[in-house]
Amino acid sequence: xxxxKSGYQKYFAFIQPVVNDPLLRVYFSLALSLFxxxxxVIFALSPTVNTVLGLRKKIMDEExxxxxxxxxxxALVAAGENYNQQATPLALLNQALPDKPYPDGLIxxxxxxxxxxxxxxxSLQFKPVALTGDxxxxxxxxxxVAGSQIQLRDFLVKLENSLRYxxxxxxxxxxxxxxxxxxxxxxxxxxxRNR
Amino acid sequence: MKSKDRGWFxxxxxxxxxxxxxxxMTAWSRNKQSTIPPxxxxxxxxxxxxxxxxxxxKLQQKTP
Numbered sequence: 001x002x003x004x005k006s007g008y009q010k011y012f013a014f015i016q017p018v019v020n021d022p023l024l025r026v027y028f029s030l031a032l033s034l035f036x037x038x039x040x041v042i043f044a045l046s047p048t049v050n051t052v053l054g055l056r057k058k059i060m061d062e063e064x065x066x067x068x069x070x071x072x073x074x075a076l077v078a079a080g081e082n083y084n085q086q087a088t089p090l091a092l093l094n095q096a097l098p099d100k101p102y103p104d105g106l107i108x109x110x111x112x113x114x115x116x117x118x119x120x121x122x123s124l125q126f127k128p129v130a131l132t133g134d135x136x137x138x139x140x141x142x143x144x145v146a147g148s149q150i151q152l153r154d155f156l157v158k159l160e161n162s163l164r165y166x167x168x169x170x171x172x173x174x175x176x177x178x179x180x181x182x183x184x185x186x187x188x189x190x191x192x193r194n195r
Numbered sequence: 196m197k198s199k200d201r202g203w204f205x206x207x208x209x210x211x212x213x214x215x216x217x218x219x220m221t222a223w224s225r226n227k228q229s230t231i232p233p234x235x236x237x238x239x240x241x242x243x244x245x246x247x248x249x250x251x252x253k254l255q256q257k258t259p
Contacts, residue, residue: 031203
């Protein structure tokens, strides 16, 4: 019993100056109160406020999503109506700019135009085309055609104005005396993968 | 002893300020963070329903 009493006396001796002095007592209580408030801010207030703010933010974001999706639905309906109105020209667009290289279409185009213009295709050579990857959107080939000057001019004009999107590159006209002129050139046909 | 207790008081005040600042900053960053998943953001991208009629007319003119 005496041991317990002497133990408490030791603690009392430590806090006695604090208890006796009113100024120290005020500072001591204030400091303890502030530490308690800090503890509550960290472990009680902050998580609660964060949860409330998180839920509020989620509700706001979901309202934004609903508004954006509503706008997109309306845009899709309008796009569907526009598509139905322009169905024929859109089919032409698929021919003009297909989603795959279709070199066979280009060959048919060149040969058909050559037949119409009355020129002879003596050479048609395609460069390799990457079948995968989004970067590549062109098919390059070289051609060599022979005919009269008027026929060759007509062929080139018709080829460049053909429905399939084609761009003529460097063209070299070679005059071979009696055989008539020939045109050697580079041609690029285009396609669009991301459609 | 008095100045020592006043020191504890100042430490308590600074700790409280620090805790409040930390709590406010955490709340602010939580409020700024978007909760929209990336796949939904991709779906939300706006769509232009207009078709380029000029190009389509040009294509129609090109048809033999």
